[in-house]
Structure formats: structure tokens, C-alpha cells
Amino acid sequence: MPEKQHPANDHPPVDVVGRSLPRCDAADKALGNTKYAEDYFLPGMLYGKVLRSEHAAAKILSIDTRNAEKLSGVRAVMTAKDVPHNETITRFGQTHTVGGFEGLYRILADKKVRFMGEGVALVAADTPAIAEEAARLIRVDYQPLPGVFDPFEALKRGAHRVGEESSNLVCYYKVRQGDITEGFAASDVIVKNTYRVPFQEHAYIEPEAGLAWIDDDGVINIQVCTQVIEHYREIADVLGLSYNKVRVKGTWIGGGFGGKEDITVETYLALLTWKTKRPVKMAYSREESIICHGKRHPYIMTYKTGATREGKLMALEAKLVSDAGAYVYLSPWVLLYSTVGAAGPYKIPHVKIDARTVLTNNTFSSAFRGFGVPQVCFAYESQMDELAERLHLSPLELRRRNYLRKGEATATGYVLEHYAASPEAAEKALEALGEKTKSKSPAVKIGRGIGSSMTSYGRMVFLHDTSRSYVGMELDGSVTVRCGVQDLGGGQASSLAQIAAEILGVSMADTRVFIADTALTPIAGTTTATRQLYMSGNATSMAAKEVRKNLLDKAGEILGAEPGDLDLRDGIISVMNDPSRSVPLNTVVRACASSGISLFHIAQFNAPARELVDFKKGQGQVFPDFTFGTHAAEVAVDVETGKIDVLKLAACFDVGKAINPQAVEGQLEGGTIQGMGYALLEDVILDKGITLTPSFSEYLIPTSLDAVDVRCILIESGDGIGPFGAKGVGEPSLVSAAPALANAVRDAIGAGIPDLPLTRNAS
Amino acid sequence: MTQMEYAKPRSFKELDGIFESAKGPLRFIAGGTNVVPDLRAGTISPRLLVDLSGLKEMAYIREVKGEIAIGALSTISDILASRVICDKAPLLFQAARHLGSPLTRNRATIGGNLADASPAADTAPSLLAMGAMVHTRRRRGKERTIPLDRFFLGPNKTILAKDEIITRITFAKPKDPSRGRYLKLGLRNAMTISVASLAVSLEPEGSSFGGARIGLGAVAPTPVRAYLVEKKLASGAMDPKNIEACAQLITKEISPISDIRASADYRKRVVAVLFQRAIQAAVNGGTP
Numbered sequence A: 001m002p003e004k005q006h007p008a009n010d011h012p013p014v015d016v017v018g019r020s021l022p023r024c025d026a027a028d029k030a031l032g033n034t035k036y037a038e039d040y041f042l043p044g045m046l047y048g049k050v051l052r053s054e055h056a057a058a059k060i061l062s063i064d065t066r067n068a069e070k071l072s073g074v075r076a077v078m079t080a081k082d083v084p085h086n087e088t089i090t091r092f093g094q095t096h097t098v099g100g101f102e103g104l105y106r107i108l109a110d111k112k113v114r115f116m117g118e119g120v121a122l123v124a125a126d127t128p129a130i131a132e133e134a135a136r137l138i139r140v141d142y143q144p145l146p147g148v149f150d151p152f153e154a155l156k157r158g159a160h161r162v163g164e165e166s167s168n169l170v171c172y173y174k175v176r177q178g179d180i181t182e183g184f185a186a187s188d189v190i191v192k193n194t195y196r197v198p199f200q201e202h203a204y205i206e207p208e209a210g211l212a213w214i215d216d217d218g219v220i221n222i223q224v225c226t227q228v229i230e231h232y233r234e235i236a237d238v239l240g241l242s243y244n245k246v247r248v249k250g251t252w253i254g255g256g257f258g259g260k261e262d263i264t265v266e267t268y269l270a271l272l273t274w275k276t277k278r279p280v281k282m283a284y285s286r287e288e289s290i291i292c293h294g295k296r297h298p299y300i301m302t303y304k305t306g307a308t309r310e311g312k313l314m315a316l317e318a319k320l321v322s323d324a325g326a327y328v329y330l331s332p333w334v335l336l337y338s339t340v341g342a343a344g345p346y347k348i349p350h351v352k353i354d355a356r357t358v359l360t361n362n363t364f365s366s367a368f369r370g371f372g373v374p375q376v377c378f379a380y381e382s383q384m385d386e387l388a389e390r391l392h393l394s395p396l397e398l399r400r401r402n403y404l405r406k407g408e409a410t411a412t413g414y415v416l417e418h419y420a421a422s423p424e425a426a427e428k429a430l431e432a433l434g435e436k437t438k439s440k441s442p443a444v445k446i447g448r449g450i451g452s453s454m455t456s457y458g459r460m461v462f463l464h465d466t467s468r469s470y471v472g473m474e475l476d477g478s479v480t481v482r483c484g485v486q487d488l489g490g491g492q493a494s495s496l497a498q499i500a501a502e503i504l505g506v507s508m509a510d511t512r513v514f515i516a517d518t519a520l521t522p523i524a525g526t527t528t529a530t531r532q533l534y535m536s537g538n539a540t541s542m543a544a545k546e547v548r549k550n551l552l553d554k555a556g557e558i559l560g561a562e563p564g565d566l567d568l569r570d571g572i573i574s575v576m577n578d579p580s581r582s583v584p585l586n587t588v589v590r591a592c593a594s595s596g597i598s599l600f601h602i603a604q605f606n607a608p609a610r611e612l613v614d615f616k617k618g619q620g621q622v623f624p625d626f627t628f629g630t631h632a633a634e635v636a637v638d639v640e641t642g643k644i645d646v647l648k649l650a651a652c653f654d655v656g657k658a659i660n661p662q663a664v665e666g667q668l669e670g671g672t673i674q675g676m677g678y679a680l681l682e683d684v685i686l687d688k689g690i691t692l693t694p695s696f697s698e699y700l701i702p703t704s705l706d707a708v709d710v711r712c713i714l715i716e717s718g719d720g721i722g723p724f725g726a727k728g729v730g731e732p733s734l735v736s737a738a739p740a741l742a743n744a745v746r747d748a749i750g751a752g753i754p755d756l757p758l759t760r761n762a763s
Numbered sequence B: 001m002t003q004m005e006y007a008k009p010r011s012f013k014e015l016d017g018i019f020e021s022a023k024g025p026l027r028f029i030a031g032g033t034n035v036v037p038d039l040r041a042g043t044i045s046p047r048l049l050v051d052l053s054g055l056k057e058m059a060y061i062r063e064v065k066g067e068i069a070i071g072a073l074s075t076i077s078d079i080l081a082s083r084v085i086c087d088k089a090p091l092l093f094q095a096a097r098h099l100g101s102p103l104t105r106n107r108a109t110i111g112g113n114l115a116d117a118s119p120a121a122d123t124a125p126s127l128l129a130m131g132a133m134v135h136t137r138r139r140r141g142k143e144r145t146i147p148l149d150r151f152f153l154g155p156n157k158t159i160l161a162k163d164e165i166i167t168r169i170t171f172a173k174p175k176d177p178s179r180g181r182y183l184k185l186g187l188r189n190a191m192t193i194s195v196a197s198l199a200v201s202l203e204p205e206g207s208s209f210g211g212a213r214i215g216l217g218a219v220a221p222t223p224v225r226a227y228l229v230e231k232k233l234a235s236g237a238m239d240p241k242n243i244e245a246c247a248q249l250i251t252k253e254i255s256p257i258s259d260i261r262a263s264a265d266y267r268k269r270v271v272a273v274l275f276q277r278a279i280q281a282a283v284n285g286g287t288p
């Protein structure tokens, strides 16, 4: 493995990188040619269906499947007892073993159900209608249990136990920095509030779907829309098969946002195809999707922040409690992100944070774009605006006096090694709003707000994250990239093409990327944690550079020049100072081939690896690096009806280097609008664990008439640790949108609202 | 598996034939924007689905002798495209614009909107405010005419018999079309179910409100007329004091519920606001 783990800027971009080229997947998507997971069919395939619990908490007394089995066209009915390993203790998504993050992964409910929508039985049948009817014919005898639906209730002694453990507390993390008693004593102004944020649903365009079959070699193949093809190991564990007997092939995805990070249909499909020996397809309905997959965690957050008269932050005390729902899944990790991010992009000498996540009988919570950071960002940014008001400082000025800069330490004692763009980003975002809109009516108040954030990209450093990529040059001079990335629609595949094309001096059109196949593409890790451009971009860049080196060496021989003096672009290798001396790339490729010089390379990129932090003091490095940025918003609030109209939105982020500026803007716009939905509308409402908002008629997301053009400003500091100095922007783009809007509403009406969404009838 | 039969009559005669031979519960379907989701959700499970969309004689919008008639099969998009509605009954036009999305409006019919009897049905307040009549037909050509304010019985309940269809909706051409205002408050700007909606139609006589009519949506078990307010408006002067007093009264005339969209209290408050804004706009012209 190469020594250097941060491919530096030794190749300043010239032709391809940095341009808004059409993404390699764009034309087919625009024309409707792209196939998504539900679009695949195989001859003789069956349709799978999950019978789900209607209770949030109940004992299963008995399950009678006889009537379902008797129905003509039914090929398999399975319950927990038919699953070879129905329970595994999973270190969700870990390749490097660290303690404290294990969770129970139970395929089908056994003896008890913990949440409404939990899978209880599986059916495979000749048609979807028969499968549905069969599911209806399964008789489950439940004995309802009281359940517990509020994390504080769940923490009480004697509370209903959601799982089998003695307590509902999943984990408890702390940060201790300085001495808050001293910090508050030195503060002239102290602001204290309790904030509440709701469950949020991913609401991707494409509900979960997949198709599975057993191939000629006896390997179980699963073609599925997933953010993590690497779940093949967990699926194999469930079936008791070796890891090379399960293959997962990812499809193009119609949105993931974290909702396809956990296993969805894969294990069910594997079980049904394994049982029936026939291809099986499964696709969730929208309602099923909303009811059964993990949500963004609701948090209750008590924040106490102190500052001096001069506007210097002195102390922060935060207590966070999150609702993990009925199973652990990724809750410990999400909580860790919140804990580390709880103080925001600010320098605060005295910090005390206590964070807990708790099981309840609600729908489980798990990954969602931002991963625990949007919640705390709403709290700390609301605190900032209240402090600013009390200190008679503008929100921007108060922030300017406290933003962390490069070389300064965060609340967890990590000294920022790279450019921290907060001041610049905040000024530019606010400026982008332009002149303030004038109200046309006394009932309508105009307000403005900003929200700043610091969001990690790349996974936690104690996970020792890796990614691999293959880059090869074909004999005709075209380029092939093989990389196990999952493309969620964010341009993950296309960016790799752009990087390889740049380094190998060919056009995007001559570059082909094969993605997301555990059998054929090098494993590249999850498309989560804003890590793919950083991780797989680096791996691809490393591999492409090896190929480039071999090409230039050979060309040097042919041209009688030093390889270092050569330039490779547009399919021609020439001497930099004397372009008349050149040789076509094709000639060099053939020369390499006939002299046995390899024209492919598989590179592995290793993220910086650190030891696990201690959760009693929370000091140390948790993330490889951060993306800094600010959202700004202008709203009109009708004070007689409470209606909030968003007039303007701006997002300014330091993206390091925009590999494809248009794709980056796409991320910023999408993230900002999704954050706007979180601020103003979105709310999964549960009543004693029963989802009251199971469709898009109750669960409201913004429509095109609610959205505004997002003014995107890209700062390119070049100081990221991704390829060409890039940072990550997928998640950061959402994080601070909600507080910017909340602060704009505060500015308009002269009072802060501590709960999301900012509903007008909080009565 | 439960089987559902489907029939698509091309004439009233064929429809009568279907009634004669039908066994078990039947359900009409026009645009299907309510029926199809309900079927999928399993909240209805008719034995026979009778598709009315083949009864082409029920798709028209016309003005005859001062009366506007809208065939029950007219879609919301038809209403928006109609010169007659746009010029002579803009109050209905305003309401139609707020219903669903372009996709929904292309399928949704006015007959279906009324027959579904949602308290939040968008066309109802305007039609109430214009004093609309619902014309129906039962088997063997039995017809009746029902004033719209007696048509709704409760959420998703109407006065229609099982074998009775709406054929058309009529109302007298408003004397001054510019005096109608429809205001809808939803949780977002499109594709939204009303939290409260209100239509006013004024026919000022000198300095008095005269024939003011007010239709309300989403603030009672059915769309309703605000009769007490209408009376009070008409009995007083056309001044802010009277409007203010009526705004107070309107909150007493309604019986909203609290649901996941809004609280009853909120609905009461905003109806008063919508009322004042709509009246002012109707009196002074301009958009509220």
C-alpha cells in the first residue's frame, strides 16, 4: 500500500475536474431509461410480502400460517422459527471491531413485537395479490402490552422494557471540558432553553425494493436499492452461509438519505429465494415504507449557554435525550455525532455534555442525512440568536467573535488541522440574500436568520475506514473504473469518472464506471457519512495515478524525455515545453501492452485511524475532518394566521474543491430544501407507537411551490482531505437550514420557537 | 380473495340496467381520485364498481338564461379552462385553482368532489356561497334537485341514495362576479388539504351588504353556510365595525375539530382572519 494517504494537490486540475459536465448517469435518467430496483423482472419470479405487526408492543402468543399455506399460488410462508439465525448481534456497518456499538438484528419478531410495522412473517407467492391475501390469512394471536413511548418515561424505574435488556437506556456519552461552574460564573448573560425536534421521514422518491435469485453457482444474488452493499455479510450470517455465497448488486437509487443504510428488503428476499429456490421480488408500498424504516431521531435538548458582555462564549451545558425507537440500529453512532457536534463551530472554554439514547416502542430511529447533527445545530444556533439579542449584537457579529478557526481546539479537544471557513461562509450567505424584501401588509412581518454548522465528512476515525477502486486503461484508450460505490442519485459514480478522466487525460465520454457489485467491484464501503467522494475519490485518484505513471514512463521512453516533463491530455502525451514532440495515447497503450506493463491498478485508501475516544470525558479525534458553512434565510410571517412563506434561501459552504460544481450545487439545493421541510412541515406523528402519518397526504414534504431557488455559493479552499482538496457536502448541506429558518422566524415575530417543525398552531 | 366487478355504462339506460341486476354494495367512480386510494387502503370494498366516466352527456359547462350549469363529470381542469366560469363565476375558479395538483385536477370531477363530502372539499364553499343546487338522477329516471346546503350530512355522508347519481350542479349567475373571494389556508402552498377555507359572495345594495353569502370548509363536519353571520352582515352597515362583529360571530357558528393538521382553536382564530380579509377584498376589490 502506498505510504501517502492523502493524495495531495500534485496534479492541479486542468480539463475535466472542476467543470459542470453532464453527469454520466444524467441522460438516461432524464429519458426515463434508467432501471431502478423495482424495474427488474426474472422469468418465474415470485412476489414477496411481509406481514407486519399492527401493535407497537405485544406478546406473540401464537402464529397460525396454515390457511395462508393452503392458498393456491403460495410458495412459502416463513416465521421466526424458519430463519436459520433469526438473531444476530451486529456491529452495524463495522469492519473494525470497537465495543459499545452492537445491536440486536432480529429478522422476524419472535415471542414479542416491539413496534408497529415490525416484520412478523414472510410470504412468497405467484402474484402480489396472492401474496397479500396470504399475509392476511396468517393468524397472529397478540397479547397487547402497555409499551412505552416517551424516552423520559422509558428511563424511569419500572418502565415497560422494550427489549430483553434490563434497561431501556442504550448508551450514555459525556463531554467534559474545563469547568462549567467557573464558565457560568464568568458569564454576564446566560440563556437556557429546552428544544424538541420530531421524527423525520426520508421520503425518497423510490420506496425500498429488490429482486433475489440463486445463480448457477449456487450463490444467492440480491439486486437491491441500498446504500450498503456490504450487508452481504450480515445476510450470509442470517442464512448461515459463507460470505462468498451471497452477492449483493446495488442498483441506481432514487434517494437514500440514510434510510437505505440499514438492511431493508435484502434479508427477506434472501430467505424467500433460499426457501423456494426461485427468484423473488419485493417492493414496499409508500405506506409500508413510512411505517417500517428508521427515522431521524427525535431529541429533547436542554441547552444552557453563557457569554460575556463582549460576546465571548464562556460555557455550555447540554443535556440530550434521543428516542432510539424499538431497536438499537445506528442510535449509538448517531448519538455520538450529536455529542461531538453539540457545541457547534464555536470556541467555548467550558463545556459539559450529557447525551443518552433510549429505547421506546416507537418506530426505530436510525441514519438520516446529518446523522444527529441537525438536531443539535437547531439547538445551538437558536441559543446563539437569543444570546445575540440579549447582548445587542447582530447574530453575525456574535458568531464572528466565537467561530473556531484552524489551529483551535473543539469542545472534544481536537485541534482543527484544516481551514475553517465559518466567518467567510456566514458573511457570504447573508450577503447572498440581497436587499431585504419589504412587507406589503401590516400583518406580514419579514425576518432574516442564519445558521452555521460544522459537519464531519468521512466516518469516525476509530472505525479505520477504507475504500478500494480499480482503474484500468483499455487497449483502445478508453478508461474503466470499477468501484463498489452505491450511487444514491448524488453523482457518486460520475465524480469517479471525472477524477479518472482528468488524471488519465481522456474525456468523460471515454470513461466508464462500474459500481456496486460485491462480486465484481472492489469493496468501497458505504455511501453514507458524506464519505464516498472523499474515500472512493481518493482511492480512484490513487489508482489512476499509478496507471498514469506507467503510461508516462513508457511515453518518456518513446519520446526520449523525462516522464516528469510530460503532459497527458485529450488522448495525447506531449513534452510540456515542446508540444511538437508528442505521441498519441493509443500508441503508448499498445506499447505498454506488448511490453507487459500493467495498465490497471487497484488502490486502497485508508482514512486516518485513531483509537476509540473515552466516552466519560469525550476527548480526542472522532472525525477525519469537517465541512464548514452557513445557511441564510428570509421569511415572511403572517402574524394573523401564522403562515410562514420562505422568500429567500442561501447556502455557502467550503467544499474544498468542486469536482463538478453543478453536482455540488445540486447537493446544496436538495439538502437545503430537505432541511426546510424539517423546519416547517415534516413530522412523523405517532400515537402510542401507531403512525398517524403513513402517507404523503398526512406526512407533508415541501412541494415545488413551497421551495425557492437556493442561492448557492461555493468556497473552494482546496484544504479538504478528499481528491484535489475536496471536502464533502452531502450531509452538511442540510444541517443548518432549519435553524436559519427558525432564526428568521424569530427575527420576524420577535420570539423564538423551541420546537420543530415551526407549526403555527402550537396553541 | 374478494372479487370486485366493474361496469361502465354508456347511457342512463345502461346504468338503469346495471341497477336492476346489481347484487351487493356498489360504488360509483368518476375520476377515481378518492375512490382508488380508498380501494387501495381497503377502507371501501364494493362488490361492484360503476364507472360513470362513460356518461359523456354529464361533461359540460354552460350558461343558459342566467343560470350556470356544470355537468357532474366536468373535471377541475375543465372548470379552470372554462370561459364561462372564469368570467362569470370566478369564485369557483379561485377554488378550483387550489385543488390538488395539475395531475389531480385533470382527473378529479366536481361531482366526485361533492359526493365524497369531505369537510375540506375545495369546491364546496364557493358553490355554497353561490347558492348552488345539486341535480340528481335515480333508477328509471327519477330526478330531484337538492340545495347544496342540505346535501351534506356528515364527513363522507350525503343525502344521496345508493342508486342516485349527481348529474349536474347549477347556480344563478352571480350579479357581480368581481365580489367573490375564496381563501384557503393549508399547511403548504400546493397539494394541501384545507385547514380552513372560506368563500364570500357579496351583492351589495347601496351601503349595505345585502345578499352576502358565506361558505366555509374544514371547520365543521361538513362544508357549511354561515347563516347567522350572513344575517348580521346584511342587517348592519358596510363598515369595519360590522365586519369585526361578524368575525367574532363566525367563530361561534362553527364547530371545528382538532386533528393532525391543526387544533380546533387555531381553526377558529384563522377563520375570523380569513373572513375579514375576504370581505375587505370583496368590498374594495383586489386580492386579499
Ligand SMILES: Cc1cc2nc3c(=O)[nH]c(=O)nc-3n(C[C@H](O)[C@H](O)[C@H](O)COP(=O)(O)OP(=O)(O)OC[C@H]3O[C@@H](n4cnc5c(N)ncnc54)[C@H](O)[C@@H]3O)c2cc1C
Pocket (backbone or CB within 6 Å): B027, B028, B029, B030, B031, B032, B033, B034, B035, B036, B037, B052, B072, B073, B098, B099, B100, B101, B104, B107, B108, B109, B110, B111, B112, B113, B114, B115, B116, B120, B121, B122, B123, B160, B164, B165, B166, B167, B191, B192, B193, B194
Ligand atoms: C393527490 C390528491 C390531492 C387532492 N387534493 C384535493 C384538494 O386539494 N381539495 C379537494 O377538495 N380534494 C382533493 N382531493 C380529493 C379529490 O381529488 C376530489 O375530492 C375530487 O374532486 C374527487 O373527484 P373524482 O372524480 O376523482 O371522484 P371519485 O374518486 O371518482 O369519487 C369520489 C366519491 O364520489 C362518488 N361519486 C363520484 N361521482 C359521482 C356522481 N356523479 N354521483 C354520485 N356519486 C359520485 C364516488 O362514488 C365516491 O364516493 C385530492 C385527491 C388526491 C388523490
